[in-house]
Amino acid sequence: MVATSHDVMPDIELYQPTDEANALALANTLGADGWLLGGGQDTFGWLKDRNKSPAAMIELTQIDAWKGIKEIDDGIEIGAVTTLTEIANNPLVQSRYGLLATAASKVASPQIRNVGTLGGNLNQDARCWYYRRGLDCYRAGGNICYADSPEGLNREHALFGQSRCVAVSPSDTAPALVALDATMVVSSSSGQRTIAAQDYFLGPDRDIRNMTVLNEGEILTAVRIPSSFANAEFYFEKVADRNVWDFALVNVAAAIKVSGGVIEDVRLACGAVECVPRRLEAVEGAIRGQQRSEELASRAGELAVDGARALNYNNFKVPLMQNLVKRAIRG
């Protein structure tokens, strides 16, 4: 019964592969009972609470091939187990993709960024407190949602794409990568595939148990950021209750190419408003080619929240999202 507050890591095996092949083989053979371990900042709570009980952890941070930031033909590639601190402080990222550097620097707290990885921040599980408490809700494989009800505590929950589950994407770096048109590199023992950042995440309508397209045996090994939006004008803002150790109530990431006051191209994404980072294509379409102005910014804001369906306690997210998008376009 859930009558105990757990605090100690239960028995779990640990594998520390040092080369890719070995890690992929382990992921493949262990399948569902192998837990992919990055920095572990999202992992250990689950395991200590005994709300997730894998038989083994496969530590990915010993694999050098999946670490670091390097230039590629078109842009840069960031290893999935590169720490958020390294990304935030990396000159290359700072100079060309400041959006990601800023987003990474807003995550949790310095110590968490020191060990927390990009892959971990992207793949972290939903933060809905009912789910985290270990209740058997839809996302946990049950048949009920405790948050989406007249009395449910859903202040932090979704405005869009609710489908039985109303949890939101908790990541700060995800919207930044969507805005930068990044590509996820996913490897498995049977090969490698690449997925556009915005297609990498899954809403509850398509898979209520998993937040990404990763299948058993697959590992996110790298993220590629094309040069298309390098050195563009960037805007990232995260609004949370606390300025440290908090998840966004809403965050916004924008990459804008402006010349002569005209928005030539733009990519926009918001986090914490849907189960996936929400790309605002309608807004992008409406402002592309337009003269940048206060009015345009306001219109963008209004367009951004079009179709929002607030729950009982998260109505405030509508004006908040609207304002953040407005600020992003206003610059």
Next chain:
Amino acid sequence: MNPKLTRRRFIKGVIASGAAVTTTTMWYVANGQDRPAGYVERLIRINVNGQVRNVDVAPQETLASTLRYKLGLTGTKLGCNRGECGACTVLVDGTATYACSVLTHSVKTGMIETVEGLESANGDLHPVQQAFVESLSPQCGYCTPGQVMAAVALLRTNPNPTREEARQGMSGNLCRCGSYDSYLDGVMRAAEIG
């Protein structure tokens, strides 16, 4: 039959019976294979405060557990055991890290520094400790070891921080007494006397 379903159910059964450890072992035995490379051995040597210690560490053991309960280094405090307070902050290769949220096996090759390792051989306090005493930075003191270690890490990378830089650098440490102002006084003083 759908392999996903059957495997999950098999695993559930095993875990429910509280024998998670044997699960993967069983899997490999059942498949007539040896454990794959990368499986950790429990007996390890770790370098804590410059001393190499032999210690028997369970695969899932956190560094905080090893330090407190295996090595008796109780200066490292557990305020939440969830990476939400920073009282357990230690240095791994100079990097401030929550000992409650990192596996000992993950850092076994690193140089681990705890609050017990800061004093010089002749017993003099580390400049940060000295400054914290002079500024009366601690109140209840429970978060202090973590604050000390965070400050040490900060000043190594940035020996002369502005108060704002110090504030940012220390921000991964919670103090319920609200002594932040006094800790920042301490960090600034440490930068002077350091």
Next chain:
Amino acid sequence: MAYMHIGKDFVPPDVPGKVTGRIKYAEDYTRDGMVYARLLTSPIPHARVLDIDASAALAMDGVVGILTADDVYPDGEPQSTGLKILTNEPTLVGEPILALAAVDEKTAETALAAITVTFERLPFVIDPLDSLAEGGPDAYNGGNTFVFRQGFVQEKWTSDQVASFRAGNEPSAEAPTELSYGDLDASFSDAAFVYENTFTTAGYPHMSMEPRSALAYWEDGKLYLHGGSQSLTAFADGIAGIIGVAKEDLVFVNAATGGGFGQRARAGSVPVYGVPAKLSQKINRPVMMRVTREEEFTIGGARQGFQGWIKLGFRSDGTMAAADLWIVSDNGGKGGGGDAFSATNAISIVYQAEAVRLRGVSIGSNTAHRGAQRGPGENQIAAIVSPILDKAADELGIDRLEIRKVNTPQNGDVGGIQRQPFTSAYMPEALEQTAQLFDWEGRQSRRRQRNGSKITGLGIGQGYHNAGRSGMDGIVMMGADGRLKVHNGVGNLGTYSYASTSRAAAEVLKMPWESCDIVTGRTDLHLPITSPQDGSNSIFTNTRTFWGAAQDMLAKMKEIAASDLGGNADDYDVSNERVHQIVDESVGYSFAQVAQRAMELGGKYTGESELPEDLAEWTQIAVSRLAGSGFMGVYHDPAHSGNPPGFAVTAVEIELDVETGKVEVIDISSVADSGTIVHPQGMKNQLVGGAVWAIGLSVLERHLYDPQNGLPASTGFWQSKIPTYLDAPAKIETGWVDLPDPENPVGARGIGEPAMGSVSAAINAAISDALDGHIFNATPVTTDMIINHVAGISEEWVPLAQNNFRG
């Protein structure tokens, strides 16, 4: 007056241990054969345990034993609210049902999962108003409130009365508690401006950094208990009774405590220490009980939330004519708390209202138990009243600092429901000094200035708490080495008052601090009783006792010297660790010599006879064990007269972003009126700590319980929104009036609690200021509330909702 020690900084003896990690908190101890206990707690907000089947768990390898409520209370549980050691009638999720001991924690947790507890589910309630409504569920078995000497009582309103209250009207129900003075109607009729509205303040947890883990073992009939507390001897005195061990057979070890904030002052709020004590007695092994952060939340206590109605009347000159309050206090699942009374007293005292009335009732909810939390009552209400005061000022065309000056308490005034005189009051000086420190006048130009989406708000606030007690005991000892040993029963929770009050003794004997030792940290060092270290009282209370004990020793020194060396006692004085003739300093004894002589003389000089009357039982035990072992000064402190107030005044500047709803506190300037300053650094720590707590109360901290199932959501530091480095300003300016209080030998009064209330009052005033005077009538004022206000959105929350604050 020039002091040797008072008003000077020093290094409290425990500080080095804190920066080196060497000082031990309860969980840092180990003991041979020690086993680990973990708690099985209630998953249900209100239930009755029908059956416990632990056979499977007890059969597991490494499991040593379990303890249930039936073991603890063989004759049945005490029928009252208040936490039990363990219970079969849980009234909140997370209340301890049983404890299991095993060779290690992991085994204990695994074994707990194998225990089957059969519950009978009972109706539960999260919002006290829902319980007040006729037919609403009651939090306790037998009622929704507990009345002293009456037991459980059912307090009910009609649904219409509840609905009308929620709708913003004055409650029309009969109040079980009514306190007042003055002619309310007459005073309101004199008022030029009257403000009336309902308000709500959120309850929230103490969340001390150190969870209440404890170690216990029994050795030759004595119980050794290692735990954290705010008080040392007062706590031990109480926990002995709860555990059921004779005072003389309890050794309470408590060198350091990881925070208390009101919740660890008295044993009644930490009965869970009885678990390792009883369990180790049962299984005859040392037991370490590890308490998790979540458990610290569920049994660690919380501030009372208010669902209230307030009406304030002001004369045209700005003076507060009358204050009328109706407050429903949230008593949580375990009762406790008198916040409403303290809140009303605070209004009467800080604003010197001519007529005041409180009508109130305390109603239970199946949530965390309530107990005193830093400025219980005074600080919630300070944040509610301050914006109203500003509204009055604006309506009456008075400056906002001025309206506080015309209402300020000062020397000679009385205050509170009992109209008690102050021992001294320097609030006018504090107001003036704050205005200077903050440059209140100079900053007025910034008021409501808009910079992009950010608006600057200015606020000024006042805080109060009764800050001193008396009637305690003091013991000082001196051995043949001539060193002064201050036997100190004050708790060590980080205020360092245990050390700073000890310096009063050194002051009396004009001794260098280096020649003094503080004897404390464990009760088998024979420590005198003192008041629980709550209510900001320690400085006042204990400087009196240590001063008195040292005076007793001083008198005895002079007697001995006079009888040995000639002359009268009053021909003698002390200096440089010698007692000597005033005319000829060469004639005298060193302290070492006089102590030696005292021990030769024995009797009253060594505590063997002529002890003060009315020494507490606890002190008598200490004295009897010390008797004959050295030169003793012992003292029982008589009662003081009047109310020694702790006052603080704070001015803040905030930036409120109307697009994000974020409030950033830019500047805080706090000034204390707490009499003579004994320990400047300690005083500064109380002011800055209070400021951070105030940020929590004003904009961040709240309880989250799901009304559907009574589960707590805010169980960790994260969801409790404890303020971080970056939620507080980089620098907080502090100052103090530093004028002596006549009722204290060194002129000192306390400050811990007012230091928070004044900042909360200022921040909430500044938020209203930034929003053109809009008053939320609530704490905290969170991001979403501000966004909704600016956007004109009304959420679908229940008005005055408690414990599910804004979802």
Next chain:
Amino acid sequence: MEDGGIVRYKRDVWGEEVILGVSWDLLWVVAVALLVLLAAHAIIMAALANKKMDKPSADGRRVMRHESIDRLFHWVMAISILVLIFTGVAPIIGLRIAWLDIHWISGLILTFVVLLHIVRSLFWQDFKSMILGPRDFGEPFDSANKPGKYSFEQKGMHWAVTVVAGAVIVTGVMMFMQIDSPFWERTNSMPEDTLGLVFLLHGLSTLALVALAATHIYFALRPEKIFYTRSMVSGWISEDEMTLNHDTSKWAPKEAD
């Protein structure tokens, strides 16, 4: 969550064990069982095939078996049931599609069509022809005893589907009321143990429906029965087919135009 053979259990919000739903492993059990049975049937029929059975001719005079409106009902039901089965099973077998909206919309269509069919069958159709009486049970064993409009097998299939579809629809509607829809905002008013029971019944009836649908399709495609399927498309069967399989004294259909 634990699997207990047929039923899956979970913990309710207060940690008590309650029913979660059917164990979807049964889906594979049903699938395998069906394959075996139908394969067996096919083999036996093939074995009997050499024993000369005179196949009725589709030529000659045509009689009306299914009115166009009834055929429309049938095919709409058929399609919605197949869609429901597919969208319901997809997430269980790990297909990541947005199934829920399609599922409840098809469910509403099925419900609507079934209601219409019930009304029509009661007042406009020859209801008696579908009544399953005791005498019908002798029919399969007595070649002399020929059925009226519907054979014993057809009646049996119809009523089995009626019962199972009824259960699926009732539980389905109850589940529909537990999610957000254009018509209402969801609540958690239904107790978790009741909810689990509803899920269990929906799951069990789904499994039965899968079995029935598969059987129905199998027989509809059997060569000796294919003319019935044709009649569900075109409406008519030949007089030859009628006289060989039906007792015209019990069923006198009108001429097909």
